[in-house]
Amino acid sequence: MIQTQILIVGGGPAGATLAKYLSRAHIDNILIQKKFDFKKPCGGGIRMDAFNEFELDTSQIIKKIDTIILAFKEKRIAVDISEMPLGIVERCSFDNYLREEAQNAGTKLFEAKLIDLLVGKEDVVSQVRFADGIQEIRSRFVIAADGVNSSVRKKINGDEVSALVTNYADLSGFSAQDCEFHFGSHIASKYYAWAFPEQNGTNIGILSQGERPYIQNFSQHLGIEESYKIQGYKIPEFENPIFYKERVFFVGDSASQVLPFTYEGIYYAMSSAKLLADIFIENAAPCEYEKRWNTKYLKKFTTLKKLQKIFLANDFMISLMMRLYNSKKVQKKMMRLWLQEEELQLNLAFFFKVLKKIF
Ligand SMILES: Cc1cc2nc3c(=O)[nH]c(=O)nc-3n(C[C@H](O)[C@H](O)[C@H](O)COP(=O)(O)OP(=O)(O)OC[C@H]3O[C@@H](n4cnc5c(N)ncnc54)[C@H](O)[C@@H]3O)c2cc1C
Numbered sequence: 001m002i003q004t005q006i007l008i009v010g011g012g013p014a015g016a017t018l019a020k021y022l023s024r025a026h027i028d029n030i031l032i033q034k035k036f037d038f039k040k041p042c043g044g045g046i047r048m049d050a051f052n053e054f055e056l057d058t059s060q061i062i063k064k065i066d067t068i069i070l071a072f073k074e075k076r077i078a079v080d081i082s083e084m085p086l087g088i089v090e091r092c093s094f095d096n097y098l099r100e101e102a103q104n105a106g107t108k109l110f111e112a113k114l115i116d117l118l119v120g121k122e123d124v125v126s127q128v129r130f131a132d133g134i135q136e137i138r139s140r141f142v143i144a145a146d147g148v149n150s151s152v153r154k155k156i157n158g159d160e161v162s163a164l165v166t167n168y169a170d171l172s173g174f175s176a177q178d179c180e181f182h183f184g185s186h187i188a189s190k191y192y193a194w195a196f197p198e199q200n201g202t203n204i205g206i207l208s209q210g211e212r213p214y215i216q217n218f219s220q221h222l223g224i225e226e227s228y229k230i231q232g233y234k235i236p237e238f239e240n241p242i243f244y245k246e247r248v249f250f251v252g253d254s255a256s257q258v259l260p261f262t263y264e265g266i267y268y269a270m271s272s273a274k275l276l277a278d279i280f281i282e283n284a285a286p287c288e289y290e291k292r293w294n295t296k297y298l299k300k301f302t303t304l305k306k307l308q309k310i311f312l313a314n315d316f317m318i319s320l321m322m323r324l325y326n327s328k329k330v331q332k333k334m335m336r337l338w339l340q341e342e343e344l345q346l347n348l349a350f351f352f353k354v355l356k357k358i359f
Contacts, residue, residue, distance in 0.1 A: 004030045006280065007126055007139040009114045009152055012040060014252025014269035015145030016098035017054060021277035023105035030137060031102055032112040032128060039092035040147075041168060041233040043196040043203055045179055046266045048087045054270050056101075060094050061087035063197050069180040072315075072322050078178070079331045086179060090199055117142060117155060119246045142248045145273070148234045150254035156245050161256055163234035164191065164263075167215045168205030173226040176202045183318045186217055190312045191263075193218040207235065207263060235263050238301050243290035251276050257293075260305035261312075262338060268297070303337075 006022060008015045011033030019031040045065070051058050065086040070077045103109045115127040115134065126137045144152035148161050180195040187193045191207035193214065204222070206214045215230055241256040243249065251257070252269035259268055272293060279289045311321040324330045 001125075002030070002135060002137045004028050004108070004137060004139045006030070006141050006143060007124070007137050008032070008143040008145055009126075010034075010144070010146035010252075010254070011099045011102075011109070012095055012145060012147060012252060012269065013098060013266050014254075014257075014273045015143065016095065016102050017270040018143060018145065018251060018273035018277050019102035019107040019109075020098070020105050021274055022280060023102060023107045025277070025281045026106070027280055030108045030110065030139070031099065032110050032114060033099060034111075034113045036096060036099075036111050037092065038095070039090075040095065041166070041231060042091045042266070043179075043194060043205070044089045044091050044094070044198065044266075045086045045196060045264070046089060047264075048085045050267050050270060051087065054274070057097065058087070060089050060097055062090055062199050063088040065179050065197075067178045069178050070322065070325055071180060071182045072184050072318050073186075075322055077322060077325050077331075079325065079335065081335055084335060088179075088197060114146070114151065117152065117248075119156070119248065124247050140247070143276070144248055144250045144254045145252050145269075146254055148236050148253040150250075152248060153242065153250065153254050156248045157242055159240070161234075161254060162237045162239035164207050164209060164237055165232055166205050166207055166235050167230050167232050168203060169215065169219075169228040169230050170198065170201060170203055171224060171226060171228055172201040174202050174204075174222065174224050182218065182221070183312065183321075185315050187214055187221060188218070189214070190308075190314075192312075195222065236265070238305060243293065244286040249276055249279075249286070249289060257297075260301060261308040262304070271296075300337075 005027060006029040008019050008029055008031045011031050015031055019029055022029045066082040068079050068081055070079060099109055112128045112130045115129050117124055117126040123138050123140055124142045128135055128137055144150055146152055148163050150161055154160060176195040176197050182193040188206050189208055193206040195202050195204045206218055208214060236253050236256045236258040238256055238258060238260045251272050253265055257268045257272045258265040275292055276289055311317050
């Protein structure tokens with residue numbers, strides 16, 4: 001039987017980042033990733049400061065975004081984010097790079113799939129399928145970094161990650177220069193549709209509760225004529241987050257750590273993984289992970305959830321949000337709320353002042 005201190009299941013941004021930081025601190029770990037050539041369906045947009053924060057090579061960035069477009073019906077607002085730009089990565093290459101970084105730091109990396117796990121008092125025994133057959137891995141802890149369809153979560157907590165459905169398509173004949181977010185009931189119900197530049201064209205998609213495939217309305221709206229293949233994948237909602245249960249820690253999508261409103265998950269997967277690594281490095285109690293995460297992010301996540309509920313409730317509220325965004329001051333505050341850990345209270349007080357002015 002293979003033995004390790006920590007078995008990490010899933011080599012996406014959450015699992016690979018955790019593995020890197022554990023290895024740097026000389027904590028023995030194994031990282032298993034189902035398939036090395038898996039390309040996570042994703043727009044690949046990451047705030048650029050993440051590259052500094054997690055010491056990542058900026059050559060992974062295939063495009064830098066200084067402007068985002070907010071659109072509702074015929075109205076388009078260009079928001080300057082050059083102070084805090086976004087970088088677009090190609091997920092297959094990015095995830096492989098993150099896993100290589102972990103491996104270079106000392107992680108034992110395998111292309112293998114978790115089949116089952118049995119939690120005991122002192123350790124966990126996991127059944128893992130390798131290319132040459134099934135083997136058991138005994139570890140002190142298991143990390144569920146296995147994404148939105150987490151099988152570990154089903155097994156350990158008996159539930160699924162609460163999620164929205166995304167429908168998306170890769171287009172070669174249409175090129176978006178900036179990251180575009182489109183709102184309105186005709187396109188994306190109470191969520192948004194996006195058009196993000198990628199290596200060879202544009203990735204378009206919509207978020208919905210799966211009740212209606214809006215993507216055709218969106219592509220018509222963009223004037224796209226080429227035919228395309230619509231694909232689907234789930235994205236977590238910030239509902240019933242889970243941190244630790246029975247020797248198993250949860251991180252990234254499996255823990256529901258995706259920011260409401262923007263549905264940005266890569267940064268929070270990596271950041272939560274770094275928080276979790278510190279728990280092991282400091283030998284802190286497992287409950288510390290949830291405490292520290294809540295101190296850092298709970299207010300921000302719940303505020304954005306409330307703002308989403310208010311501003312994306314219906315087309316009237318969306319048009320109001322667009323009016324707010326006409327103000328450069330609002331744009332700046334909103335970008336800071338989104339991309340920096342700004343004082344929320346101050347921002348909210350500011351929004352209510354602007355709302356009062358509008359009415
Ligand atoms: C269409 C779409 C667009 C998105 N666009 C953006 C965006 O532009 N910016 C952004 O920040 N976020 C975006 N997201 C969200 C982002 O993709 C996720 O939040 C992020 O990938 C979460 O990272 P993770 O490591 O937790 O999970 P994942 O990236 O899903 O990684 C989990 C890994 O675990 C592996 N795995 C699963 N089960 C097993 C098993 N049993 N054994 C071994 N390995 C296993 C999987 O193969 C996978 O590689 C988007 C999501 C979708 C669906």
